[in-house]
Amino acid sequence: MKLQIAQTEGWNVFTAYGEGYVSVNAIRHTRNLVVLPDRLIPDWTQSTFETLSVADFEFLATLDTEIILLGTGNQLRFPPPELMRPLMQARKGLEVMDIQAVCRTYNVLISEGRKVAASLIFS
Numbered sequence: 001m002k003l004q005i006a007q008t009e010g011w012n013v014f015t016a017y018g019e020g021y022v023s024v025n026a027i028r029h030t031r032n033l034v035v036l037p038d039r040l041i042p043d044w045t046q047s048t049f050e051t052l053s054v055a056d057f058e059f060l061a062t063l064d065t066e067i068i069l070l071g072t073g074n075q076l077r078f079p080p081p082e083l084m085r086p087l088m089q090a091r092k093g094l095e096v097m098d099i100q101a102v103c104r105t106y107n108v109l110i111s112e113g114r115k116v117a118a119s120l121i122f123s
Helices: 054-061 081-089 099-111
Strands: 014-018 021-024 027-029 033-036 039-042 067-071 093-097 116-120
Touching (some): 021 033, 054 081, 067 099, 093 099, 099 116
Parallel strands (some): 067 093, 067 116
Antiparallel strands (some): 033 039
16 A cells, blocks of 8 residues: 655645744744644744743634644643643643644644644743
8 A cells, every 4th residue: 555645735834943943834933823734823922831821722722723732842841731721622632742843743744634733832
């Protein structure tokens, strides 16, 4: 059986990442960002990881996705459970990772046709 990765042409994909930045379709971003296959939401929150609020997660719950990947900077950090309640109520999956892992996972999931969003916190 021959397997082929689905085409991602016309979709937002991560093309690079490094210390303090990611590139989406070869455009560099250094501030908090949500990446969806068909659009970008720059500065989706002004929060740092330590100041994330329920409102930040309420916004993520409104996105037309099945799963949200939360990139918590260069290290894996889990937000308090009470912040994730809006996603649970909206029946959205949440995976928490460092930003580099989010970039790789997001690209794989959209190539599979999944409805995914990558939300990145740079601080």
